Amino acid sequence: xxxxxxxxxxxxxxxxxxxxxxxxxxxxxxxxxxxxxxxxxxxxxxxxxxxxxxxxxxxxxxxxxxxxxxxxxxxxxxxxxxxxxxxxxxxxxxxxxxxxxxxxxxxxxxxxxxxxxxxxxxxxxxxxxxxxx
Numbered sequence: 001x002x003x004x005x006x007x008x009x010x011x012x013x014x015x016x017x018x019x020x021x022x023x024x025x026x027x028x029x030x031x032x033x034x035x036x037x038x039x040x041x042x043x044x045x046x047x048x049x050x051x052x053x054x055x056x057x058x059x060x061x062x063x064x065x066x067x068x069x070x071x072x073x074x075x076x077x078x079x080x081x082x083x084x085x086x087x088x089x090x091x092x093x094x095x096x097x098x099x100x101x102x103x104x105x106x107x108x109x110x111x112x113x114x115x116x117x118x119x120x121x122x123x124x125x126x127x128x129x130x131x132x133x
Contacts, residue, residue: 024104031096032060032067035089042085051080058093059118062100062108066115071097 022030039058042048058074060067075094080086100108 024099024107028062028096028099028104028108031092031099032062035092035096036060038085038089038092042089045085048085049080049083052083052086054079055086057119058089060096061118063111064115064117065110065113066118068097068100069115070118071100 036059039055042052043055045052056070056074056077058070060070071093075090075097077090
């Protein structure tokens, strides 16, 4: 009986720990990754309008101060307003911009202000397995 009570106590203590709300940083990071991925999918999709090719690049690094200008420019871009996927992407970008400048304004630290880094994203390093060496 003591073992059962101990198990119940441990499980009930573990539940609240996993139900913690996301931090500003985690929310901004996940939303920026989601937007970047959606933009890549939109660019490679063959079923969308040809105007998608004229959209400004949308690689987001929330550690770069220039991401604010990048989001602002993307949302204000006048082309492709007739394409539903672009409008949805602009709405997500607008939400991220709002979160960055208002809700998370004091919580985030920008590590760089290199605007060129947002134009030509750096590819993640390729991981080699130990057996290849």
